[in-house]
Amino acid sequence: MISPEIYREMGLSDLEYQQVEGILGREPTETELGMFAVMWSEHCGYKFSRPILSLFKNYREAQEQGALENAGVVPLDDKLGIVFKMESHNHPSAVEPFQGAATGVGGILRDIFTMGARPIANLNSLRFGPIVGRSKEAARNRYLFEGVVDGIAHYGNCVGVPTVAGEVMFHPSYSGNPLVNAMAVGVVELQGIASARADGPGNPVLYVGSSTGRDGIHGATFASVELGPDSESRRPNVQMGDPFMEKLLIEATLEALATGDVVGIQDMGAAGLTCSTSETASKAGTGMEIDVLKVPRRESGMTPYEVMLSESQERMLAICRKGAEERVAAVFRKWGLNAVVIGHVTDDGLVRVKEGDVIAAEMPANALTDLCPTYHLDAAEPEYIARAQSVDPLSFEEPTNYADVLVQLLSSPTIADKNWVTEQYDSMVQTQTCLGPGAGDAAVLRIRGSKKGIALKTDGNGRYCFLDPYTGGQIAVMEAARNVVCVGAQPAAVTDCLNFGSPERPTIFWQFQRAVEGIAAATEALGIPVVSGNVSFYNETPEGAVYPTPVIGMLGILDDPARRCGLAFAEEGDSVVLLRADSDPSGGLGGSEYLSVVHGVDAGPPPRMDMEAEIRVQKAALWAIRQGLAVSAHDCSDGGLAVCLAESAIAGNIGASLLLRYDDWPGLPQSAIFFGEAQSRVILTVRGEARLKRLERLAAEAGVRAQWIGTVGGDQLRLSIDGEPLIEEDVTALRAAYLGAIPAIMTARKG
Amino acid sequence: MKFGVIRFPGSNCDQDAYFVVRDVLKQPVDYIWHQETSVKGYDCIILPGGFSYGDYLRTGAIARFSPVMSATQEFAERGGLVIGICNGFQVLCEAHLLPGALIRNVGLKFRCRQVQLRVDNADTPWTCATTEGQVLTIPIAHGEGCYVADADTLAALQANRQIVFRYCDESGAPDLAANPNGSMLNIAGVCNPTFNVLGMMPHPERASESILGSADGRRIFESVLQSVQQTGGFVPAH
Numbered sequence: 001m002i003s004p005e006i007y008r009e010m011g012l013s014d015l016e017y018q019q020v021e022g023i024l025g026r027e028p029t030e031t032e033l034g035m036f037a038v039m040w041s042e043h044c045g046y047k048f049s050r051p052i053l054s055l056f057k058n059y060r061e062a063q064e065q066g067a068l069e070n071a072g073v074v075p076l077d078d079k080l081g082i083v084f085k086m087e088s089h090n091h092p093s094a095v096e097p098f099q100g101a102a103t104g105v106g107g108i109l110r111d112i113f114t115m116g117a118r119p120i121a122n123l124n125s126l127r128f129g130p131i132v133g134r135s136k137e138a139a140r141n142r143y144l145f146e147g148v149v150d151g152i153a154h155y156g157n158c159v160g161v162p163t164v165a166g167e168v169m170f171h172p173s174y175s176g177n178p179l180v181n182a183m184a185v186g187v188v189e190l191q192g193i194a195s196a197r198a199d200g201p202g203n204p205v206l207y208v209g210s211s212t213g214r215d216g217i218h219g220a221t222f223a224s225v226e227l228g229p230d231s232e233s234r235r236p237n238v239q240m241g242d243p244f245m246e247k248l249l250i251e252a253t254l255e256a257l258a259t260g261d262v263v264g265i266q267d268m269g270a271a272g273l274t275c276s277t278s279e280t281a282s283k284a285g286t287g288m289e290i291d292v293l294k295v296p297r298r299e300s301g302m303t304p305y306e307v308m309l310s311e312s313q314e315r316m317l318a319i320c321r322k323g324a325e326e327r328v329a330a331v332f333r334k335w336g337l338n339a340v341v342i343g344h345v346t347d348d349g350l351v352r353v354k355e356g357d358v359i360a361a362e363m364p365a366n367a368l369t370d371l372c373p374t375y376h377l378d379a380a381e382p383e384y385i386a387r388a389q390s391v392d393p394l395s396f397e398e399p400t401n402y403a404d405v406l407v408q409l410l411s412s413p414t415i416a417d418k419n420w421v422t423e424q425y426d427s428m429v430q431t432q433t434c435l436g437p438g439a440g441d442a443a444v445l446r447i448r449g450s451k452k453g454i455a456l457k458t459d460g461n462g463r464y465c466f467l468d469p470y471t472g473g474q475i476a477v478m479e480a481a482r483n484v485v486c487v488g489a490q491p492a493a494v495t496d497c498l499n500f501g502s503p504e505r506p507t508i509f510w511q512f513q514r515a516v517e518g519i520a521a522a523t524e525a526l527g528i529p530v531v532s533g534n535v536s537f538y539n540e541t542p543e544g545a546v547y548p549t550p551v552i553g554m555l556g557i558l559d560d561p562a563r564r565c566g567l568a569f570a571e572e573g574d575s576v577v578l579l580r581a582d583s584d585p586s587g588g589l590g591g592s593e594y595l596s597v598v599h600g601v602d603a604g605p606p607p608r609m610d611m612e613a614e615i616r617v618q619k620a621a622l623w624a625i626r627q628g629l630a631v632s633a634h635d636c637s638d639g640g641l642a643v644c645l646a647e648s649a650i651a652g653n654i655g656a657s658l659l660l661r662y663d664d665w666p667g668l669p670q671s672a673i674f675f676g677e678a679q680s681r682v683i684l685t686v687r688g689e690a691r692l693k694r695l696e697r698l699a700a701e702a703g704v705r706a707q708w709i710g711t712v713g714g715d716q717l718r719l720s721i722d723g724e725p726l727i728e729e730d731v732t733a734l735r736a737a738y739l740g741a742i743p744a745i746m747t748a749r750k751g
Numbered sequence: 752m753k754f755g756v757i758r759f760p761g762s763n764c765d766q767d768a769y770f771v772v773r774d775v776l777k778q779p780v781d782y783i784w785h786q787e788t789s790v791k792g793y794d795c796i797i798l799p800g801g802f803s804y805g806d807y808l809r810t811g812a813i814a815r816f817s818p819v820m821s822a823t824q825e826f827a828e829r830g831g832l833v834i835g836i837c838n839g840f841q842v843l844c845e846a847h848l849l850p851g852a853l854i855r856n857v858g859l860k861f862r863c864r865q866v867q868l869r870v871d872n873a874d875t876p877w878t879c880a881t882t883e884g885q886v887l888t889i890p891i892a893h894g895e896g897c898y899v900a901d902a903d904t905l906a907a908l909q910a911n912r913q914i915v916f917r918y919c920d921e922s923g924a925p926d927l928a929a930n931p932n933g934s935m936l937n938i939a940g941v942c943n944p945t946f947n948v949l950g951m952m953p954h955p956e957r958a959s960e961s962i963l964g965s966a967d968g969r970r971i972f973e974s975v976l977q978s979v980q981q982t983g984g985f986v987p988a989h
Contacts, residue, residue, distance in 0.1 A: 153861050157892070158802045160763025244761050244805030336760055426863045426892045428957050429800075431767045436964075446962060448770070562962050 002027055010037035011225065016373060023367045031305045031353060031361040035368060038271040038309060039278065042537055045372035048503040049535040052513050055520040058529040072115070072532040073193060074493045074555060077450050081190045083117045086125075086183035086458070086497040086553045088536035092238040093180040094227055097147025102155040102241040104182040106313055109161060110267035113250050114316065116194035116257045117186030120430060121445060122156045124166040124182050125458040125497070125551040129175025131413055131745055137175055142746065144178050151241075152182070153424040158243035159250070162433055163425035164443035165456050169414045173462065176541040177227055181497040181534075183458060183553045187447055194257050196266040197319075198280035198288055201347035203263055204325040205277075205290060208332045208339045209249050209315040211298040215239050216272070216311025226502055226540040245314040245337075252335035253316060259331065261324035268315040274308045274368070276317040278351050281365035289352040290343030292360065304353055304360035319345060382507035388467050393589035393604035398671055402642070402719075403727045405598055407737045409639045409675065410646055412597045416741035417650075434561050438651070439568070441486035441635055442554070446561040453561025455489030457554050461638075462547030464606035467591045469511045469548050473518025474609045475679060479637055480554035481526055485618045486633040486682060488565045488625040489556025494523055496533040496552050501545025503537045511548040512537075519550060525611040565625045567634040568651035572713035574631050574685040575692050576645070576656055579620055580678075581613035581704045587668045587676030593638045594675035607679045613704075614680040620702035621682045629684075629691045629698070636681040642674040642719060642727065644683050649717045650735045657718045658710035670726060674719065685712055752979045754780040755793040757823070757839075759814045764800030764836065764956065771956040772797075776972050785817040794979055795832040796823055798839025800892070800954060810853060810895045811841035820846055832876060832975060833948045837893055840940075840950030849943055849950045850908065851900035857933025861894035865964065866931055868939050868953060869919035872912045875946045876978035880970050886923045887916075887967040889953040891931055891939075896952040898934035898941070908941060916940035916951055 007017045010033065020028055020036045028036065042048050053059050073081040089104025105122060112119045126148060129141040145168075156163045161184070198205070216239035256262055264284070266276045273295070281288040292307040302310075320328045329339035346352070351368070353361040364371075399405045409415055422437035434453065435444035442457035459480035465472030481491040496519060501508040523530055539546040558564060569576075582588065589595060590604025624630045632652070636644040649656055665673045686692050692708070699706035717734060719727040754772045758765045765782065772780040783790060790796055803814035814820065820842070827833045827848050835843040843849045856862060865888055873883040881887070900908070908914050916939040917925040925937040932952070940951030955968030 157861055157863075157894075158761070158763075158805070160801060242805070244802060244807070247763060247802075248760055423864055424861045426861070428863060428890055428892060428954070428963070429763060429767065431770065431957055431960075431963055434962050434964075 002033060007033060007037065010034060011041055012037050016040060019373065023371065024363060029361055031308055032363055034305050034309050035274045035361060038274055039368040040372045044271050044275060046535060047373055048375050048377055048537065050374050051376055052516050055516050056530045057524060073188065074531060075190060076447060076452055076557065079190060080447065080450050081188050082185060082454060082555060083112055083115050083188055084183060084185040084495050084553060084555055085111050085532040086181055086495045086551065087534040088497050088499060089180045089182060090178065090499065090536055090539055091227060093148050094177055096238040097144045098151040099238055099240055101148040101151030101180050103239045103313055104180050105152055105155040106241045106243065106246050107269045108182045108184040109159065109246065110269060112184045112186035113253050114194065114196065114265055114267045115186070115188060116192050117188035118254060119161045119184055119186045119250065120432060121185040121443070121456060122161050122163040122182065123456055123458050123553065124152055124163065124180070125460060126166065126168045127174040127179035127462065127549060128170050129172055130170055141175060146746065148178065148180055149421050149424055155241055155243040157426040159247045160429050162427050162429045164427050164433055164445065165437060166458055168418055168421055171462060171547060173547040176543065177539050177546050179499050179539065179546065179549055181551050183495065185456060192257070194262065195264050196280055197264040197284040198286050198345045199263050199284045201286055201345050203322050203345045204320050204341045205288060205343040205345065206318040206320050206325055206328060206339055207295055207342045208318055209337055210242065210245050210312055211296040211338060212307055212310045212312045213298040214302065214306055214310060217306060217309045226538045228542060239311045239313050241313050248335040248337055249314055249316065252332045252337055256318065256328050256331040259327060261321045261328050262318050263321055264319040266317050268317060270311065272309060272311050278365045278368040280317065280319065281351060282369040287346035287348045287350040287365055288343060289346050289354065291354045291356065293356050294340055294342040296338045296340055304355045308353060308361070377503055377509045378506040379510035379513050380506035381510050388603045389605045391603035393586040393595060394669060394672065396595065396599045398669055399598065402670060402674055403729045405675065406642050406646060406727055406729065407734065409593060409597060409643055410734060410738040411741035412593065413742060413745065415593060415639045415643060417739045418742065419739060420742040420746060435487055435564050435566060440564065440566045441483040441633070442489065442556065444487050444558065444561055444564040451560065453558040455484040455487045455556035455558060457483040458551055459483065460549055460551035462549040463591050463596065463602050465515055465548040465550060466602065467604065467606045469514035470518040471606050471609050473515035473550055474522040474611065475607065476550055476552045477519055477522035478609060478611065478614050478679065479635065480552040482618055482635045482682065484554050484556030485622045486565065486635050488563055489558045490622065491526055491528055491554060492557045493529050493531045493555045494552055495531060496550055498533065498535045499539050499546060499549040499551065500537055501540045508545055515548055515550045519552070522611060525615065565630055565633045567632055567648050569648045569654050569656060569685055569712045570631045570652055571687065574687050574712040575708055576658060576710045576712060577684045577686055577695060578707045578709050579617055579682045579684060579699060579704055580707060581617045581680040582678035583610055583613065584608040584678040587665060587672030588640065588678030589672045589676040592640065592675060592677045594640065594671065607677050609679050616703045617680045617682060620699045620704045621684065623698050623702065624684060624695055629686055629695050631685045631687050634683050636683065637677060640675040640677050646717055646734050648683065649731050650738050653731065654712060655714035655716045655731050656710055656712045657714065660709060660719060660721045662722055664707060670721060673721065752778055752794040752976060753792065754778060754795050754797060755783045755790055756780060756797045756799055757783045757785065757819055759785045759801070759803035759817060761803045761805050762799050762801035764954065767956045768797045768799045768836070771959045771972065775959050775969065776976065783819060785819050788818045788822055790819065790822045790826050795834065795975055796826060798833070798835040798842050800837030800839060803838055803842060810838060811845040814842045815846040824848065827948050830945065830947050834877065835950040836954055836956065837952055840952055841895065843948060843950045848948050849941055850904045851898055851941065853895050854897045854899055855895050856897050862931055863890065863892040864931065865890045866953060867919050867921055867929065868916040869923045869925055871914050871917055875915055875942055876975060877949045877971055878915060878974050879978050880974040884923055886919060886921065887970060888965040889955055889958040889968045891953045893952055896932040896934065898938040900935065905935060911944055913942045913944065914938055915942050915949060
């Protein structure tokens with residue numbers, strides 16, 4: 001007799017349990033109950049988010065056409081395609097940062113090569129609580145930050161996939177619940193895309209890769225509840241990664257797929273064998289029978305329940321053409337990997353799990369996938385929104401010294417240089433990285449076997465989304481697009497990772513819905529698809545939910561990667577031009593890093609996003625770069641114009657003199673001009689009068705302003721308004737603040 | 752001239768080395784599987800970067816026992832050209848084809864960045880297309896690249912001019928600030944006494960095309976081509 005305590009502990013509601021009994025026509029076995037619980041978790045079944053994700057046009061269309069799995073391929077040329085996806089590993093990383101982050105990288109990589117694509121790049125988007133100070137909380141956040149970076153480095157470096165871009169931001173809302181979003185990118189021959197379908201009854205089912213242990217049981221269920229004081233005891237729910245095994249699995253899988261003898265293949269990620277058997281069968285309309293006694297194990301005495309629910313890493317399920325299984329297995333064995341036939345495809349639509357002759361579980365494959373309940377949750381605008389938005393961003397006292405504020409912003413961990421992080425990642429392996437971390441607004445890779453190249457970037461500002469999730473969602477997409485434009489790429493497609501609190505609270509669900517609406521609006525305005533994504537709910541601690549943080553992963557395409565554009569100022573005398581189509585009444589000071597760092601408030605409406613204007617600016621910037629007019633390009637974002645200019649000066653190790661006029665920022669105070677985060681702005685540098693004229697003409701044609709604001713040169717960054725010098729600072733001093741901030745924070749604590 | 756790139760399980764710069772030889776140098780090249788027992792027919796063997804066998808015990812400690820390493824050892828002893836890059840350097844030290852050892856970086860963190868190298872000896876098969884004192888920009892990417900050796904070994908390395916590359920600043924000065932990992936004497940690459948075996952932590956295969964940020968690494972491969980043309984591929988043993 002199964003008591004309510006048991007199924008509730010596994011995460012099923014009373015109603016859901018009744019549905020399980022209804023489907024089976026009897027009480028489930030323990031194994032069956034565990035399989036339902038994990039597949040019907042939000043993490044696997046998207047039971048709360050699915051109705052909202054249908055707002056993405058191509059998700060909806062793909063779902064209707066039953067073509068979700070291949071929706072992720074973006075053609076690069078007529079031969080090659082790019083696949084990319086992002087996934088969260090927040091909860092495991094909160095408990096065990098090193099393994100949590102490492103297995104996040106491993107899991108997303110498997111999603112890529114399981115499609116037959118060679119992984120060519122990793123990115124990651126990270127959020128932590130504040131790391132400055134002597135408090136216990138800050139110490140814990142530093143521990144998480146260091147451990148997560150170490151885990152990503154350990155896994156990515158060993159597996160030989162370069163980590164080329166990403167972002168790291170810090171805010172109190174992430175204390176105790178960091179966000180660790182890993183993105184992986186692969187290149188696939190359009191003719192060689194592998195499918196995750198178990199077609200052909202009678203075909204043997206091959207288990208390959210690592211042995212199965214007790215690690216990670218109910219990891220997906222763990223991801224679908226809030227973090228609490230007892231989360232530490234969830235440590236056994238966290239999987240252990242082995243990047244060496246993964247490297248072998250990548251090479252062996254690609255080699256095995258090339259034989260043409262693999263009918264379908266799926267990695268074992270969340271929900272392990274349960275997910276891979278039921279999803280592949282369900283997709284093909286077939287069934288599958290496996291014997292858990294044949295599954296290679298690393299621990300003795302494991303029950304069918306444990307084998308089916310284990311989330312041991314670096315494992316795959318491959319459905320082979322009948323008679324060819326030995327040939328396929330031989331490839332895996334050559335690479336030193338397990339390859340064992342554990343069952344076969346059937347035609348009865350059932351997933352049957354046997355332990356020798358005993359049936360441990362038997363249920364319709366689609367019961368675990370398609371019959372997962374879908375909930376339409378209530379959404380309600382939180383009260384804080386109106387209050388926060390009513391704050392006038394211009395009502396705060398002006399600072400007395402703008403240079404000091406600039407230095408303060410440059411050394412705030414969110415803005416400060418992330419070399420301490422990126423140097424720990426191998427960003428160059430595979431010799432395709434043409435623009436690595438910190439060199440441009442996005443990473444640029446050439447693609448072996450193609451004339452084209454790609455640009456990659458992640459973006460997402462939780463503070464904007466907190467203040468207005470719709471606008472924040474739009475900005476995340478538009479800023480990511482602007483970033484790939486600034487390196488010379490045409491935005492092509494988006495993946496997302498949507499990090500929110502508990503959807504069962506209407507205010508959180510409202511944030512989620514509004515953010516997705518914003519993302520959908522922006523991607524449709526740009527005319528680019530959302531090709532894949534991941535939803536991470538329950539990012540909460542007893543202190544509250546994280547800021548709503550949708551992270552966008554953007555893919556851009558360059559016709560010629562050699563013509564990429566970096567962000568560094570280059571030569572004395574180059575003109576500095578502000579391309580702009582901004583229209584924010586407070587210069588984008590609302591929700592800015594300036595208000596947060598200097599005045600300690602997260603308030604005001606976030607910067608206005610006029611999508612048409614934004615697209616005009618992007619078009620002009622891309623034209624300018626493609627025509628070879630730009631020496632450097634950098635978008636104005638966190639920290640505003642002054643920080644943008646300082647970053648380019650620091651990168652190029654050369655100063656600049658900027659002569660601004662109040663007339664160009666009517667009615668705005670200096671703080672808004674320097675530090676406002678008004679959108680739709682890009683700083684270009686241009687060499688020579690002729691090119692400057694061409695740029696001005698081109699901008700006029702595109703309908704945006706190309707405002708000459710000064711020249712590159714000297715050892716100082718100098719900004720004046722109407723002739724009054726307001727910021728004059730040595731580049732070496734700015735550099736010291738910008739580069740030194742994070743290393744100082746992370747090494748001081750060891751004293 | 753024919754190159755062979757050894758593939759250990761866990762090698763991850765094998766393809767990069769292969770592509771440089773094939774696409775940049777335009778020379779014939781094969782992968783050599785770690786279980787091969789012969790390296791016959793090759794003019795130069797490349798031990799690539801990566802994490803051979805996962806490097807869970809000690810970098811390179813297991814790879815040295817693979818069948819292909821016995822063959823490589825013989826090949827080297829007969830004067831064949833062998834270059835170990837990054838993990839390959841670690842394997843060569845473990846196999847005692849090169850003196851010294853590589854331990855955790857000072858600072859204990861993996862570091863990936865461009866560094867400057869000073870050519871200390873241009874009179875080797877690996878550097879004959881460079882000049883002594885020339886500064887090359889080539890990236891490093893390693894967690895265990897701190898070169899150590901006892902005092903006698905270091906003295907011998909210096910006396911025999913076996914130190915081929917040292918980390919330096921842009922002017923070529925091998926000072927402490929330019930040392931990314933704590934290596935003794937700023938050593939980035941060393942040869943055996945007969946100069947046919949080179950180990951280096953920086954990755955010349957990542958710096959052989961300007962689109963990747965530097966083409967200086969190509970000088971090393973070009974040196975090999977040049978020396979093989981002159982000597983026929985084998986450095987006479989003493």
